[in-house]
Amino acid sequence: MGVSPQTGGMARAVAVENAEGTGPFVILCDHASNFFPPPYDESLGVSDTDKSAHIAWDPGALGVAKGLAEQLDAPLVYTTISRLVIDCNREENRTDLIPSMSETTQIAGNCDLSEDEKNFRLDLVHRPFHNAIDKVLDQRKERGVPSAVVSIHSFTPVFKGNSRPWEIGLIYDNDRRLADPVLAGLKERGDLTVGDNEPYAPSDGVYYTIRRHGEDRHLPCLMIEIRNDEVKTAEEEARWTEMLAPILTRAAQSGSANAGGGTDA
Template sequence: MSVAKAEADGAAAPVAIVNRAGAGAFVVLCDHASNALPARFGTLGLSPADLQAHIAWDPGALGVSRRLSGLLDAPLVHPTLSRLLVDCNRAPDAPDLAPALSEATEIPGNRDLSEEDRAARIALVHTPFHAAVDEVLDERAARGLPTLLVSVHTFTPVYRGVSRPWQIGVLYDQDRRLAERLISALKSDSSLTVGDNEPYAPSDGVYYTLDRHGQARGLASVMLEIRNDEVADAAGEEAWAHRLAALLAEAGRAVSASEAGRKKTN
């Protein structure tokens, strides 16, 4: 199915591409942008409060991502459906792709999914999302545009009873080109507690999207996790987007200059 097509039942397309022709250096990804569920899935047995909570999406992440897209002239790719249906930032065979339990909340509609049900959910949003990312990256490569990837997430201030002190975490795997520069810049602000591969790390299985589209292509990549009380309203989203846009632009220029210098010496 083309990523631009709507579902056959008339629902909105499962993936959105914003500013597709953006010519800035970055592409922004937001795996957990939405808490929406197609009507045929009901509420998965959850309450309205559950569907507003962090188990269903990353509150504030899409607002920050949209602002970054504008500030950096960056394409933005995101699913339009909840990660409770299928988590686009997990491998298709991951045990928590469609979790029956998220933190302490049971998700009745995900209990005892058949292989057919699981495959249908992957086909509905997981496959189109990753196809859309590939399309955008391939288009940019064909245009000769350099590309750096940033994936935007948010996290809850308290998880399983444990408080998390970081206002922002920077996650990375083997490729540290962007991460090291961002961590250094963020830590220069004494008002911030910055997570270095905290509150998650690739070893937690949360780096699938960037591993698939960034590291596999040799693109400089970084995952940002903002504590969601920092972006609980439009003002918070705006403030963090402006802070991060400036730091990302600076880090991106440094990475590009370093790569250009390396090529000259080879």
């Protein structure tokens, strides 16, 4: 299974590593874990097969995120509870914040929830995750350390019967300071099919974390999606880390990415 809270029960739904890192990036991983703490391990009505599938987490994303945080000396903030309990990459008022249907799988234990239960889950994972990111970014601002925000995700090779040809996709909205140089760096390799706002775009409602902590703070920001059949093993995660780290480093050093990189609203 995926990452689980280290202190038992529900005491630790968010993890922060290398908070004092001085590199130019802050790395985020919204869907890092497929851990279901009690009572959600039984009450959601999710099979063991579904708990290990993409609907429960982003397989391979945390391994790449950890590798990048190490190579780039970046703080890393990630969740330690499955997104089927609550999705930290959704606004609090979204209907899919706590999904009753994920892709084609019904999540029976997420249907007809009370407001008290929704607020409990928000306070359990969602709000602590975003508060932890705010804390890291605020502390870096106080120290005068420039920050660019990057979130790492993975996606399925086939979604609702449609094959996805991209090994990697970059998701961005108005701020292109990282997207443009990273797109160029990936395409220069010549061995990748690179998604430009594929397989998702901000209009799909998947951009909350990056918008809140990147664009709303006027920080360079980017969401990276890697097809999950590319990151099935630790060796494959390391390969993507080695590929992305220098491209991100060059992007951070480019004039466009540096512009305003150390400020926020």
